[in-house]
Amino acid sequence: MRLFTIHLFSLCLISLSLSGQKALLHGYLNESNSTKPISNAAIFLEPGNHQTISDARGKFEFKDLEPGEYSIRIKHISFQEHQSKISLKEGKQDFFAHLEFKNELMAEAVVNGSSLTGGEKGIRQLSGSAHYLGLKELETYEYNDAIRLLRRVPGVYLQEEDGFGLRPNIGMRGTGVERSSKITLMEDGILAAPAPYSAPSAYYFPTTGRMEGVEVRKGSSQIEYGPYTTGGALNFISTQIPDEFRAKLDVLAGSFGQRRLHAYAGESFTHFGFVVETYQASADGFKELDFGGPTGFDLADYQAKFRLNTSKEAKVYQALELKLAQSINNSDETYLGLSQDDFAANPYRRYAASGLDRMETDQRQYKFSYTLKPTNNLSVVSTAYRNEFSRNWYKLDKVLSNGENVSIANLLANPAAYADAYQTLIGAGDDTLYLKNNNRSYYAQGLQTKVVYNWNNQQIKAGLRYHEDGMDRFQWNNTFSLDQGNFTLINAGTPGTESNRIEDARAWAAFAEYRLAWKKWTFNPGLRYESINLARHDYGKSDVDRTGVNLSERENQVEVFIPGLGIRYDINSKNQIFGGIHKGFAPPGSVAGSEPESSINTELGLRSEFNFAKLSATAFYNDYQNLLGSDMAATGGVGNNLVYNGGAASVYGLEAELNGELRPAASHWAFPWALAYTFTHAQFDNSFESDYEAWGTVNKGDELPYLAEHMLNAQIGAAWKRLALNSSISYQSAMRTQAGSGAIDTDHEIPAQWMIDLSGTYHLNYHFSLFASVRNLGDAVNLVAMRPAGLRPTMPRSFLFGIKARW
Numbered sequence: 128m129r130l131f132t133i134h135l136f137s138l139c140l141i142s143l144s145l146s147g148q149k150a151l152l153h154g155y156l157n158e159s160n161s162t163k164p165i166s167n168a169a170i171f172l173e174p175g176n177h178q179t180i181s182d183a184r185g186k187f188e189f190k191d192l193e194p195g196e197y198s199i200r201i202k203h204i205s206f207q208e209h210q211s212k213i214s215l216k217e218g219k220q221d222f223f224a225h226l227e228f229k230n231e232l233m234a235e236a237v238v239n240g241s242s243l244t245g246g247e248k249g250i251r252q253l254s255g256s257a258h259y260l261g262l263k264e265l266e267t268y269e270y271n272d273a274i275r276l277l278r279r280v281p282g283v284y285l286q287e288e289d290g291f292g293l294r295p296n297i298g299m300r301g302t303g304v305e306r307s308s309k310i311t312l313m314e315d316g317i318l319a320a321p322a323p324y325s326a327p328s329a330y331y332f333p334t335t336g337r338m339e340g341v342e343v344r345k346g347s348s349q350i351e352y353g354p355y356t357t358g359g360a361l362n363f364i365s366t367q368i369p370d371e372f373r374a375k376l377d378v379l380a381g382s383f384g385q386r387r388l389h390a391y392a393g394e395s396f397t398h399f400g401f402v403v404e405t406y407q408a409s410a411d412g413f414k415e416l417d418f419g420g421p422t423g424f425d426l427a428d429y430q431a432k433f434r435l436n437t438s439k440e441a442k443v444y445q446a447l448e449l450k451l452a453q454s455i456n457n458s459d460e461t462y463l464g465l466s467q468d469d470f471a472a473n474p475y476r477r478y479a480a481s482g483l484d485r486m487e488t489d490q491r492q493y494k495f496s497y498t499l500k501p502t503n504n505l506s507v508v509s510t511a512y513r514n515e516f517s518r519n520w521y522k523l524d525k526v527l528s529n530g531e532n533v534s535i536a537n538l539l540a541n542p543a544a545y546a547d548a549y550q551t552l553i554g555a556g557d558d559t560l561y562l563k564n565n566n567r568s569y570y571a572q573g574l575q576t577k578v579v580y581n582w583n584n585q586q587i588k589a590g591l592r593y594h595e596d597g598m599d600r601f602q603w604n605n606t607f608s609l610d611q612g613n614f615t616l617i618n619a620g621t622p623g624t625e626s627n628r629i630e631d632a633r634a635w636a637a638f639a640e641y642r643l644a645w646k647k648w649t650f651n652p653g654l655r656y657e658s659i660n661l662a663r664h665d666y667g668k669s670d671v672d673r674t675g676v677n678l679s680e681r682e683n684q685v686e687v688f689i690p691g692l693g694i695r696y697d698i699n700s701k702n703q704i705f706g707g708i709h710k711g712f713a714p715p716g717s718v719a720g721s722e723p724e725s726s727i728n729t730e731l732g733l734r735s736e737f738n739f740a741k742l743s744a745t746a747f748y749n750d751y752q753n754l755l756g757s758d759m760a761a762t763g764g765v766g767n768n769l770v771y772n773g774g775a776a777s778v779y780g781l782e783a784e785l786n787g788e789l790r791p792a793a794s795h796w797a798f799p800w801a802l803a804y805t806f807t808h809a810q811f812d813n814s815f816e817s818d819y820e821a822w823g824t825v826n827k828g829d830e831l832p833y834l835a836e837h838m839l840n841a842q843i844g845a846a847w848k849r850l851a852l853n854s855s856i857s858y859q860s861a862m863r864t865q866a867g868s869g870a871i872d873t874d875h876e877i878p879a880q881w882m883i884d885l886s887g888t889y890h891l892n893y894h895f896s897l898f899a900s901v902r903n904l905g906d907a908v909n910l911v912a913m914r915p916a917g918l919r920p921t922m923p924r925s926f927l928f929g930i931k932a933r934w
Contacts, residue, residue, distance in 0.1 A: 150192040150215040154222040156185040156201065162738070163788065164797065165226055166846065168203040169893035180893045183797040183846030184790060201226065202893075204373075204933070205262060240496065240508040240577060241315035243342045243352060243362045254642075254651040254693030254705050255348025256282070256359075256732055256745045256782065260341040267853050268886045268900055269379065269927065271336035271387070271408055273297065275884065275902070278840045278857045280343055281782035281805045282359075282745070286833055287911035289460050290413060290922035293424060295332055299345055299358030300728070301749055301778030301809045302713075303756065304833055307332065309713060311352050311360040315450070317494060319363070321516040321569035322596035324354060324632035324714055325661060331490045331516045333363040334428045334454060337389060337406035340364035346730040346747070347691035347707030350655045351590065351638050356689055357711030357726050357749065365452075368400040368432050369393045372934070379898065379929030383922075384411030384423060387929070393432075400434040412459060413922055417479035417554055418612025424458035436498075443501050450494040458486045463523050463535050463552075464917025466542045467874070474908050474920040479554035479612050480523050483562060488518040504581045513572040520565040524604065526551055527559040539917035551609060559617060560607045563625060571596035584644035590637065597631035623671035630717060634659045651693035651707075659685045661717040683717050701736040713755060716770035724755040732782075740787030751776040754811075756819045773822060774815060776831065780807035786842075799853075801842040809834045811866065821914075822866045833877075835862040849890040857882045864913045880909040882921070888931075899928040 152172075156165040164185025171178045172189055174197070181187045194217050201209040206226035213222060228248065243257075244250050250257045258280045270276045272292025274285045286296040286304045295307065302309035306328035312319045314333045321331050335341075344352060345359035352360040374392040379385070386409050393402030405428065412422030429452065436446035461477065461484035469476060496510040526533045528548035542549040550556030573594035580587050603620035640653035660682065667677035691709030698704065711726035732745030754773035786801035809831040816824055821832045837860040844853040861879045863871045886900040906924040913919075 148217040149190070150194045150217055151219045152189040152192060152213075152215060152222055153219060154181070154187045154189075154224070156181050156187070157223075157225050158206075159225045159227045161225075164790070165203060165206060166797075166851075167849075167890050167893070168201055168206070168226075171200040171202075173198045173200075178893070180849065180890060182795055182848040183851065184795055186795070240498075240510065241362075241364055241367070242340070243313075243316065243344050243349075243360060246340075251703070251734065253344075253348045254649055254695040255344070255346035255707050256705075256730060256743075256747075257345070257348060258343040258784075262339055265335075265338060265341070266931075267888075268855065268884060269336070269377070269387075269898060271334065273332065273335045273341075275855075276335060276341065277343075278838075278855070278882075279784075279801065279803050279842060281784050281803045281838075282345060282747070282780075283343060283361075283805075284807075284834060284838075287921055288919060289458070290920070291410065291424060291458075292335070293332070293426075293456065293458055293460065294330060297361065298834075299343070299361075300747055300780070301807060301831065301834060302355075302358035303831075306330065307361075309355055310358050311349070311355045313352065313360060313362040314492075315365055315494065316362060317492075317510065317512045317514075318571060318573075318594070319514070320571070321490075321514070322571055322598045322630070322632070324594065324634050324659060325596050325630040325717070326569065326598040327355075330518055330520075331454070331488060333365075334406055334408075334426065335363070336387070336408065337366065337404065337428055337430070338363045339366050346728070346732075346745070347651070347653070347693040347709040350653055350689050350691040350709050351588070351640060353636055353638075353655055353689065353712070354634070354657055354659070355713050356655070356691075356709065357713055357724065357728065357751075365430060365450075366391055366393070366402055366404050366432075368395060368402045368434050368448075370395050370400075374932075374934040376932040377898075377929065379927055381900075381927035382925035383413045384409070385925070385927060386410070387927075391430075395434075397438055398436055400432075400436070402430075402432050404428075404430045413925070414475050414477045415473070416477045416482055418482070420482050420612075421459045422477060424456065424460070427455045429453045443499070445500075446498040448494075448496045448498070450492065450496075452492040454488075454490040456486070456488045456490075460484065460486050460520075461522050462915040464539060464913070464915070464919045466539050466549075466917060468542075470910065470918040470920070474910075474918070475923065478552040480526075480552045480560055480609055482612060483607075483614060484520075484522040486518065486520040486522075488516065490514065490516045506579050507576065509574070509576040511574050514570065516569040518565075518567055521562060522565065523560060524563040525561045527561065527606075528556075529558075532561070534916070536914075536916040554609050554611050557608065557610075560609055560614075562605050562607060564603050564605070564620070564622070566600075566602050566622070568599045568601075569597065586642040587640070588642075589639045592634075592636045594634045594636065595632065597629060599629050600626045602626040621671060623666075624668050627668055627671060627673070628663060628665040630661075630663050632659060632661050632714075647697045649695040649697070651691075651695075653691045653693075653709075655689035655691070657685070657687050657689065657712070657714075659714055661685070661714065663717040681717050681719055683715060683719050683721055685715060685723055687712055687723060702733070703735075704731075704733050706731040711749060711751070715755065718770070721770060722753055722772070724751070725753050726751040737787075739789070740785055742783075742785050744781065744783040746781050747779065749778040751778070751812075756817075756822060773811065773817070773819075773825075775812035776810065777812055778807065778809040778831075780805060795848050797846045799842070799844040799846070801840075803838075803840045805838040807834055807836060807838075810868075821864070825866050826868070829866045829868045830863060832863050832865050835859045835877075851888045851890075853886045855882075855884040875913070877910055877912065880911075881905070881907060882909065883907075894932055894934060896931045896933075897928075898931050899926070901926055 168181045284298040296304040297307040298304035308327040342362040372394040377389040379387040388407040391404035409425040410423040414422040434448040461481040463481040499507040526548040551558040575592035577590040602625040606617040635658045638655040662682045665679040693707040695705040713724035715721040730747040754776040784803045789798040839858040841856040883904040909921040
């Protein structure tokens, strides 16, 4: 009887326990048609106002829930929102969701013409080499330096200058990197260089830190985006108008007085959308000016976009969008580097004579676009744009010593030969310093229309653009004496007496591209046409009122057809091969009869997806018939912008990238990784003498300068629950600063170098995250350039930390 009572009591306890058991929900989030997990997604469960975020493995859970009916809602900035009903019973229950990639910036950017690729999915539809970096990649390190960001893209050549990335030097597939003047630089699909045809040197560069995406197009797939078709097109996608309310606030601070603020808010309604944004960055500088002084910068960006549109369900969709933007950048930067000996003693030193050097810029953008979609198969985007850019780089230009004007480039190349001038550089001499007001204003404006029509397995794209740009160069010199860091003005020059000329360009451009998909094949023939008029109006140094009494004019007219063909073969849904051939082109200068740069470019590549990784590899060959180089002060020249002919040259190489993620079973850990490698060989195929500083005496077979043979970048990460750690490890082989062959002379060598950056993010919840990064972890002292004048270092080890908020 006693035993029976015990059993009966136990059964009652079990019954009571079961009747009061709670529900436990385990969730798993993956990308659509993939096993790749989605981290940092916000999950909301109603009723009860339950919420959490997914961890690095895409997992989440809700405990102690009452059994019953619930609504689950999942939000992520890069994926379409998921909503569904779920019935929870007592005990543990699993929930699986595969989210469709949304990235509303891509949807919006593709519609309004701001994107060149259509994002990761769009790249697989291209018959040529392309790369896309989205929000995830941009926010990993919070770079405001395009050079650091683009190290993970193969086939892109980079040269630092100031350490902060204010004016990066970028090239592609063997083009020169000088002031990014040999690539098609764009923002939101619009030419972004100050004067892309007449003065393409990018003294203005889009602010990387405020972007939502970065795209690179190379090979035959980029002839749509001229005028520079040899290397490729680089497009920055600014913050797009979101399809629902979104807001952001990042507040960061760090070494060398770095301060950063990035904020925006935007929303879309049925017939109206907007986004307003500001990006503020500043630093005190990391270089040590003799006798003290600032070496940093202040940057302030503002942007606003407004859109009026019909409803998305309208039979004919139409939209009007206005973009207004301004970028103000003042930096205490100089062209003056260091001598070999002084660099070895202290690479972060700055000579006293650069104490007044300062660059002040103001860039403004106006863009008005009209989008029309009369059918699902047809879209038309027309855009009117105007960019204005003014700058005055007040900087040391030369030293008057013993009756001779000595350029700072020549002085630092051989300081022993100009001992008196060198003493003045360091504040201990009595020679005269010439500081030049490099005062210039630019404009670029135009109207372009693009039509896309799809039917069956075919597509035709066509576009037309009329473009005008120009540069007004109105410069003068001031002279100073310098004593122990104290400048005394000797003579204030008259504006216009050093340089007084206008350069302008008028260009018509058109393209047509046809795509035919047949079985597993896709064919993309295309043709581009450019008609360019380049002119210079030089009023002379004595006619500052521009009466025209000494006016000297010259003009050059260029017309060119640029054909291209891309072919893609889809082996299956995961593997494809592509290849292409196209004509490379770059506009010449305004000297009558000067020929444009021309080449025949070919590529062959593959894209593959495996269970554990994605692979992309491309072999390329550029056969130059006429390679051009431009004399710039930025490259150590005299700055006359004359274009020099390098004749025949050949560039070939291999670009490869491999990325994936390791996810140990039954673990909260995930290990994302990516590799990017570039091999390049670039040589002259003829012998000649050149006044262009970087070439000099050239023998057939000499290698081109400032092109590293090997570049490697490894991205290695580790994520655990709400914590994400990332590292970027970069290697660049030695490269020469002058054309040559064989072993590189140490006087003209940029040594091989490594660079390691780290970052970490901890998600407090869906809205708030803590961020920290270390750049140049090993505090490597890397020589990055021997131009414009003297040796220049990269930034030493620096820290950045702060808080990031999203709504």
